[in-house]
Amino acid sequence: xxxxxxxxxxxxxxGIGTFLILRRDIVKVIIGxxxxxxxxxxxxxxxGIFDGTRVPILPGSHNDAGTTGSVFNDNLAEGILSPVxxxxxxxxxxxxxxxxxxxxxxVISLATTAFILILAYRIHEEYGTxxxxxxxxxxx
Amino acid sequence: xxxxxxxLPILLIAIPILASMLMVFLxxxxxxxKNLNVFIYLCLxxxxxMLLQNVWTGGIMVYEVGEWGKxxxxxxxxxxxxxxxxxxxxxxxxxxIYSLDYIEKRSLNSTYHSLFNLLVAxxxxxxxxxxxxxxxxxxxxxxxxxCGLVIANxxxxxxxxxxxxxxxxxxxVLSMLGSIVMLIAVASLYATMGTLNMADIAVKVxxxxxxGTLPWHIFAIALLFIVVFGNKAAIFPLHYWLPDxxxxxxxxxxxxxxxxxxxxxxxxxxxxFFLIFRDALPMFQPIIILMALATIxxxxxxxxxxxxxxxxxxxxxxxxxxxxxxxxxxxxxxxIAASLVYLVNHAxxxxxxxxxxxxxxxxxxxxxxxxxxxxxxxxxxxxxxFLIGAMSISGIPxxxxxxxxxxxxxxxxxxxxxxxxxxALFFAVFTLFYMMRAWMKxxxxxxxxxxxxxxxxxxxxxxxxxxxxxxxxxxxxxLGLYAEPLLLxxxxxxxxxxxxxxxxxxxxTRNVR
Numbered sequence: 309x310x311x312x313x314x315x316x317x318x319x320x321x322x323g324i325g326t327f328l329i330l331r332r333d334i335v336k337v338i339i340g341x342x343x344x345x346x347x348x349x350x351x352x353x354x355x356g357i358f359d360g361t362r363v364p365i366l367p368g369s370h371n372d373a374g375t376t377g378s379v380f381n382d383n384l385a386e387g388i389l390s391p392v393x394x395x396x397x398x399x400x401x402x403x404x405x406x407x408x409x410x411x412x413x414x415v416i417s418l419a420t421t422a423f424i425l426i427l428a429y430r431i432h433e434e435y436g437t438x439x440x441x442x443x444x445x446x447x448x
Numbered sequence: 449x450x451x452x453x454x455x456l457p458i459l460l461i462a463i464p465i466l467a468s469m470l471m472v473f474l475x476x477x478x479x480x481x482k483n484l485n486v487f488i489y490l491c492l493x494x495x496x497x498m499l500l501q502n503v504w505t506g507g508i509m510v511y512e513v514g515e516w517g518k519x520x521x522x523x524x525x526x527x528x529x530x531x532x533x534x535x536x537x538x539x540x541x542x543x544x545i546y547s548l549d550y551i552e553k554r555s556l557n558s559t560y561h562s563l564f565n566l567l568v569a570x571x572x573x574x575x576x577x578x579x580x581x582x583x584x585x586x587x588x589x590x591x592x593x594x595c596g597l598v599i600a601n602x603x604x605x606x607x608x609x610x611x612x613x614x615x616x617x618x619x620x621v622l623s624m625l626g627s628i629v630m631l632i633a634v635a636s637l638y639a640t641m642g643t644l645n646m647a648d649i650a651v652k653v654x655x656x657x658x659x660g661t662l663p664w665h666i667f668a669i670a671l672l673f674i675v676v677f678g679n680k681a682a683i684f685p686l687h688y689w690l691p692d693x694x695x696x697x698x699x700x701x702x703x704x705x706x707x708x709x710x711x712x713x714x715x716x717x718x719x720x721f722f723l724i725f726r727d728a729l730p731m732f733q734p735i736i737i738l739m740a741l742a743t744i745x746x747x748x749x750x751x752x753x754x755x756x757x758x759x760x761x762x763x764x765x766x767x768x769x770x771x772x773x774x775x776x777x778x779x780x781x782x783x784i785a786a787s788l789v790y791l792v793n794h795a796x797x798x799x800x801x802x803x804x805x806x807x808x809x810x811x812x813x814x815x816x817x818x819x820x821x822x823x824x825x826x827x828x829x830x831x832x833x834f835l836i837g838a839m840s841i842s843g844i845p846x847x848x849x850x851x852x853x854x855x856x857x858x859x860x861x862x863x864x865x866x867x868x869x870x871x872a873l874f875f876a877v878f879t880l881f882y883m884m885r886a887w888m889k890x891x892x893x894x895x896x897x898x899x900x901x902x903x904x905x906x907x908x909x910x911x912x913x914x915x916x917x918x919x920x921x922x923x924x925x926x927l928g929l930y931a932e933p934l935l936l937x938x939x940x941x942x943x944x945x946x947x948x949x950x951x952x953x954x955x956x957t958r959n960v961r
Contacts, residue, residue, distance in 0.1 A: 329625075334617075341624050348631045355639035406638070409581055413631060416588045423592060424620050431617060434610035443614045446692045 314354050321347035334428045334438040338421065345417040349410050356403035456499045457511040457523040460533060460572045463492060468565035478557045482548055485561050489541040492568070496537045500530040504940075508954040510578070517958045518645045524578035526951055527941040528788075532575045532715055535792060538923075539707045539799050540568050542916035546803050547700035549912045550810075552601040560600050566593035567704065574712055578955060580637065581644045583716070584630050587680070591623045594701070594709060602698040606809050615689075615696040622689045626679035633672035636665065637724075647955035650723045650948065657727040670725045670732060674739075677720070681713025683773055684742035687766045691750070694765065695758035695815070699806025702758060706765045707799030711791055714772050718784070721776075723948045729779060736777035741871050743770030748878035752885075756815045757805050760886055761798065764841060767879065768794045774872055775856050778863050784942035786855035789934060793848040793927055797840040800920035804834045807913055808890060817886060822895030829914060831891040833921040838883035840924045843876060848927030855935070 325347055328340025432438050452459070467488050474481040503509055503525050514520040525533075544564060551560055570590025577583050598616050601609075638644055640663055641652045656662045675686070682690040690710070694702050717736075721729055747767025754760035772794070775787025811827050812820045824831040840847035843854075853876060860869035927934060944950065 329621075337621065341621065341628075344628050345624075345631075348628050348635070351632065352635040355635050405644075406635075409635075409638075412581075412585060416585070416627075419592060420588070420620070420624055423595060424617070424624070427613060427617055427620065431610075431613045434613055443617065446611060446614055446696070 311354070314350070318347055318351050318354065321350065332440050334431065334440055337440065338424055338428060341424070342417070342421055345413070345421075349413055349417075352406050352410050352413065356406035453498060453502055455511070456495055456502065457509065457525050457576050458513065460492065460495055460499065460537075461523070461569055461576065463488060463495075464565040464569035464572065468562040468569065471562040471565060475557060478553075481557065481561055485565070486545065486548075488565075489537070489544055493534075493537045493541050496530070496534040499525055500527075500534050503527055503530045504937075508944075508951055510954050510958060512958060518643070518648050518955060521582050522578040522645065522955060522958070523576045524647075524951065524955060525576055526954075527937065527944050528715070528718060529575045531788075531792075531937060531941060532711065533572050535711075535795055536568065536571045536575070536708045539795060540564070540571075540704060542919060543700040543703050543707075543799065543803070546703075546806070546913050546916045547698070549910045550602055550700055550806055551698055552603050555601045559596060563593045563596045563600075566590075567597060571708060571712065575715060578646055579644050580634055580646050580649070580720075584627065584634055587630065587712070588627060590709065590712070591620075591627070594705065595620050597701045597704075598693060598697040600698055600701065602806075604810055604813070606813065606815060607696050607698075611696050615692040618689050619693045622679060622686070626676055626686075629672055629679075630676040633669050633676065636669050636672075640666065640669070645955065646719065646723055647948075647952045650726070650952055651956065653724060654727055662727070666725070667728055667731065670721070670728055673716070673720050673725075674732065674735065677713040677716040678739065679713070680716065681710050681769050681773070682743075682766055683713070683769065684739050684746055687743060687746065690766055691759055691762045694762035694802075695756060699758075699802050699809070702762075702806075703799035703802040706762065706802055707795040710765065710769055711772075711795060714769070714776065714787075714791060717773070717776055718945055722779075722784075722945045723951065726948065733777050733779050736773055737865070737868055740770045740773035740777050741868055743767065743773065744872055744875045745770075748875040748882075751882045752878060754882075755817050757808065757817050757820075757886060757890065758802070758815055760817070760882060761801055761805060764879065764882070765794075765798055767875065768798070768841065771853070771856060771872060774868060775859065778860060778865050778868075780859075780863050781939070781942045781946045782859040783856070783863055784945055785935070785938040786852070786859040788938040788941055789855050789931075790852040792934060792938075793840060793852040793924070796920055796923050796927065797837045797847070797849060800833065800917055800924060801837040801841070803913075803917050803920070804830055804837065807917070808834070812890075817889045820890045821893040822891070824891040825895065827891075829918075831887075833917050834891070835887055836921045836924055838887050840928070842880040842883045844880070846925065846928050848924050848931065851928055851931045851935075 321343055325340045325344030328343060329337050331337060331340070428438065431443065435442055467485065471481055471485060474484065504527070509525040511523040512520060513523065547556070547560065567590055570586045570593060573586035574583055574590065577586060595616050598619065599612050634644070637649060641649050643649055643652065653662065653666065679686045694705050697705060721732065725732070744767050747763050747765070747770060751760050751763035751767060754763060772787045772791050775783045775790060807830050808820070808823065808827070809815050811823065811830070814820065836847060840849035843849045843852070857869050857873060
């Protein structure tokens, strides 16, 4: 149920973002790009929610693998694809790796958005308009 | 005892990043800044030669950043990565020397050096990383720094600032969309396979494929990756930003963009499709071949109609990258070797042509080929090196481009792709036509140089601008006359690409400590 609403939210954000980047105003395009990148961020976070069969978190330090029965190294001869935890292990966590990924993605999109906003300001100075159809001096 | 050879992969990324910060602090002393940066690049070239030599003799080199085995970020230097790093650093070293006299003093002093370092860090990082999310991060690093460099001012100001703004805006918006698509692909891949390490994903995909449980959306993810790398490499439906961005950038940056940056897409395609999706590859080969042929056609036909010399070279880049993708799409060891040879030859010849066009533009004071003419008398060196580059791009025998085209078509016929090869061969004739027409327009005929520019000292071609071009021209000729080492390297590399088991073994045997 929860994940249905999450999926709908992501879809809606993608829809709004796509609509906005097809507008003529540069600022709307930039807002659209921001919304799209947030839609992707929510998508990434949503991939970290799963139902408890594959737990990526190490209990204790990463040297404790022997005592907890978790397997972190592949053994292709026996058909073991790591990470594998003991049967019946259940943990109430979501995957923390995707949240680290999202932090990185947010910082990157902050930098690109800052750059593109300054660029939009300079374009407004040079061209006297923010209409994207006027930016056609280079065509052909 | 810490040996420097063990740490080469991280040094090739860390030194440019640290240098970029150092360059900001050295703003007050421009001479020191210049000399230090050139010295750093000399060291980096030596390091990359050492890396290639290490990988050639000692096999694939894996460097763990941290002790987390395949769970942490790893850097992998196989022959493809280290070869691309060497190519990048040679071209960026020469472009840097060229830009010392070409870029305007203030721009050079304040931002150019540090952004250039970041660009090289991004390029080296994307070639060396073994983690697919890290690949995305380095893509963003090189995207933002290249945007900053496209806006950098050259001396004389032949290109208007408004043009630079417009081109950068197009480039940035399209690349942001590309990186959003890449994030979607990476997130879906992680959600499906539970890992971000490329070798690990490859193991899991082939295990799932062998068990017959490969989920259908792996194919959708692979298509998304075609969009991402196609956007970087400017192949057919996504090529339209390139002819705006590459001409408006200052010439040394055009050389970097056309020489190295669009090759990132080729590298990504080779890495992702031949390592991760190699079980799904037969399905995508026709798509890649079709797009490559469309790219060749669009690039060749559009380049014929151009009057702006740099725009003509940019469309030519679009066409030439199509040939590289044609070899990749055919997908066997010989064709990939051929397309790697093509890639190296195109990178060197095209960056030389862009640097030469910078000199020509400064000499003539315009980018319009119709307004040039008779420069063979006033700029004989430029005329001869441009001829060498034009001959190489159009594939005339003594130059490197001939070997590349010959290898590619021979490999294509050997693999029985008759129709694509015939199509590509037909448009290769166009290349010959537009390159030679451009050369004749600029260097033959009556002289109508803008006389005023000869008096202006800012337009003089200094020795620092001529030497890098001559070195690259020597490379072009040598690659044509003595191509055996390159062919040997390309064959070994393509065997590693087609059979990625050594790569996977080298990464996966790293245990979690």
